[in-house]
Amino acid sequence: MSEDISETSHSFDEDGHYVSATRDDTTWWKGAAIYQVYPRSFKDSNGDGVGDLQGVIEHLDHIASLGVDGIWLSPFFTSPMADFGYDIADFCDVDPVFGALSDFDQLIDKAHELGLKVIIDQIYSHSSDKHPWFEESRLSRTNSKADWYVWADANEDGTPPNNWQSVFGMGAWQWDARRGQYYLHNFLVEQPDLNLHNPDVQTAILGVTKFWLDRGVDGFRLDALNFGMHDPELKDNPVETVFKRPPTRPFDFQRHVNSMSHPDIPKFLESIRRVIDGYPGRFTVAEVGGPFPMDEMKAFTQGDKRLNSAYAFDFLYAPALSAELIRNTLSEWPGEPNEGWPSWAFSNHDAPRAVSRWRGSCDTERYAKLLAAVLASFRGNIFIYQGEELGLPQANVAFEDLKDPEAITNWPETLGRDGARTPMPWTQANRCAGFSTEKPWLPVDDRHLEMTVAKQNDTQDSVLNFYRQIIACRNNSSALRIGEIKFLDSTPELLVLQRTHEGETRICAFNLTDTDHSLPEGLEFSAEICVGEAVTNGQLPAYSGVISQPL
CATH class of the missing domain: 3.20.20.80 (Glycosidases)
Structure with a gap:
């Protein structure tokens, strides 16, 4: 995988003022x-x-x-x-x-x-429901925006046209007396669904x-x-x-x-x-x-x-x-x-x-x-x-x-x-x-x-x-930003990622549990970023992590 990334630099000058340089490519x-x-x-x-x-x-x-x-x-x-x-x-x-x-x-x-x-x-x-489109749509079944929202007739017994439910814990249909129909709202009653068809x-x-x-x-x-x-x-x-x-x-x-x-x-x-x-x-x-x-x-x-x-x-x-x-x-x-x-x-x-x-x-x-x-x-x-x-x-x-x-x-x-x-x-x-x-x-x-x-x-x-x-x-790392990802063998509880891009490799190891765990055998690296406690004798302590220097 080859990508050209012109890095965006975010830094400060000697007086503490922000200095910016923007990336000029289209895949920023x-x-x-x-x-x-x-x-x-x-x-x-x-x-x-x-x-x-x-x-x-x-x-x-x-x-x-x-x-x-x-x-x-x-x-x-x-x-x-x-x-x-x-x-x-x-x-x-x-x-x-x-x-x-x-x-x-x-x-x-x-x-x-x-x-x-x-x-x-x-x-x-x-x-x-206060949008002018909906205010016009609800006025009649024949106006210019009548089909801009999702309207449906009631069942013979007056119930909604189907069993659809709203995300917010209610039926997804609201009766509107102006048109004598139900309109669809997948969220609040005040959020009628547009008819994107x-x-x-x-x-x-x-x-x-x-x-x-x-x-x-x-x-x-x-x-x-x-x-x-x-x-x-x-x-x-x-x-x-x-x-x-x-x-x-x-x-x-x-x-x-x-x-x-x-x-x-x-x-x-x-x-x-x-x-x-x-x-x-x-x-x-x-x-x-x-x-x-x-x-x-x-x-x-x-x-x-x-x-x-x-x-x-x-x-x-x-x-x-x-x-x-x-x-x-x-x-x-x-x-x-x-x-x-x-x-x-x-x-x-x-x-x-x-x-x-x-x-x-x-x-x-x-x-x-x-x-x-x-x-x-x-x-x-x-x-x-x-x-x-x-x-x-x-x-x-x-x-x-x-x-x-x-x-x-x-x-x-x-x-x-x-x-x-x-x-x-x-x-x-x-x-x-x-x-x-x-x-x-x-x-x-x-x-x-x-x-x-x-x-x-x-x-x-x-x-x-x-x-x-x-x-x-x-x-500052093309491997971390856009590189390929590989999961290295380790215990099920330990996350060990290898990120690579054009000759640069980074190892990222994390212990998200409350118990120390062993890193994969033979895994050696010099840490650039450490969280929690340092690796000791091949053990990554609980709630700790490390990201390696470029390899």
């Missing part, structure tokens, strides 16, 4: 480290308790200092906020709570000055794609992509009989072969790709949910006419992190011809923070560093969620402070997403952790007040400074 994204910003919780610049685009601009220097290649910006579009931005009322504008289009333009300019690419969310499967809807969506490309974005994360098309015959979903996790919602009891994942989705992706190819150097990554997403991920990224990359929830919802899980998951992407390029994340805005899910008896700070080193060793792109670089644990949010509709509906069985969305702690200057001057939309966890950016900047061995070290190690 291959092996990239991308930082996810959840704007609502990143930084409030105007004192209303909600983060905004100016707040992101204010702290782009912090993101650049990590050495990442770009940012992924979660939704900032016009929205009633029923699902906090994933219910969009205008795909081509900024919600006033976040600022204006001029703020977004300023963010693009500042990010590019710092050598950071900007990737934004695109939600093509549904809109808000309709060519006019596809054309409108491609117009949205072009709007943001013209504005200077460097790529897209396509949200809930496999929900984009359904079975037009509206056949019932069959019963699910195999569960990766114990079911907690009606949604979990079905195999969603008819309500989503239609085989025409890849054809639509080829239309998107044709638009994007008019803008060299852009990157696309799909979010693919479901218990068995691999076939779809491969289909969405196959060849050079669809998307560049995809990621699933293999790690995001895993109750434990093990060497076996990592081997099995990464082995699905061996680098075969026409295979897409994988992306990986341990945490994001939809999942409990990984350090809380997985650390077991390990110290939080040590485990956060271990996770950073493990992620940096993966073949593929890596996503780092805001606060992950600080080692933040999942925040405790009292029931009366919850905002997430899923958490409120399913309390206390499903605690929801708010604990991963609490404000970013910048300083200890006030009870709001420097996020705002007023009460934040979600409370700051007391533990986060001791883990601020300011405090960790001044602590040499902090999690934050370790992230800078490990990302620099990855950036």
Whole structure:
């Protein structure tokens, strides 16, 4: 495998000022480290308790200092906020709570000055029920947008047309008296599904794609992509009989072969790709949910006419992190011809923070560093969620402070997403952790007040400074960034990876358990990165890891 990668350098001059040098090739994204910003919780610049685009601009220097290649910006579009931005009322504008289009333009300019690419969310499967398209569609069965959403007649007894269930724990059909029909919503009632089978809807969506490309974005994360098309015959979903996790919602009891994942989705992706190819150097990554997403991920990224990359929830919802899980998951992407390029994340805005899910008896700070080193060793792109670089644990949010509709509906069985969305702690200057001057939309966890950016900047061995070290190690190694991957023989509990590229070899060994384990016999290397305790007599101690110098 031969790739030319012009490295992106993230460094500082003698006065401590940031110096950037951007990669000039069109495959900058291959092996990239991308930082996810959840704007609502990143930084409030105007004192209303909600983060905004100016707040992101204010702290782009912090993101650049990590050495990442770009940012992924979660939704900032016009929205009633029923699902906090994933219910969009205008795909081509900024919600006033976040600022204006001029703020977004300023963010693009500042990010590019710092050598950071900007990737934004695109939600093509549904809109808000306040979107003008839906408001027109629901008026009658004959208007110009009557078929822009998924409508169906009731059964003879008035019940919904089939058994489909919503992700958020309710039936997926909502009665609308204006049309005398049901409409489909795979998520909240306020998020009606677009009918992407309709060519006019596809054309409108491609117009949205072009709007943001013209504005200077460097790529897209396509949200809930496999929900984009359904079975037009509206056949019932069959019963699910195999569960990766114990079911907690009606949604979990079905195999969603008819309500989503239609085989025409890849054809639509080829239309998107044709638009994007008019803008060299852009990157696309799909979010693919479901218990068995691999076939779809491969289909969405196959060849050079669809998307560049995809990621699933293999790690995001895993109750434990093990060497076996990592081997099995990464082995699905061996680098075969026409295979897409994988992306990986341990945490994001939809999942409990990984350090809380997985650390077991390990110290939080040590485990956060271990996770950073493990992620940096993966073949593929890596996503780092805001606060992950600080080692933040999942925040405790009292029931009366919850905002997430899923958490409120399913309390206390499903605690929801708010604990991963609490404000970013910048300083200890006030009870709001420097996020705002007023009460934040979600409370700051007391533990986060001791883990601020300011405090960790001044602590040499902090999690934050370790992230800078490990990302620099990855950036400076073609083997780690784009190299081939091989799993070396060891005990089942020990993860030992060999990464190679054009004569450079790196050995990455990790013990994710609470017991010491032996490394493979004859394995010798000089360590560049160490987490936890050093290798002694061929034993890798519990919760420890090592990445070798170039071999």
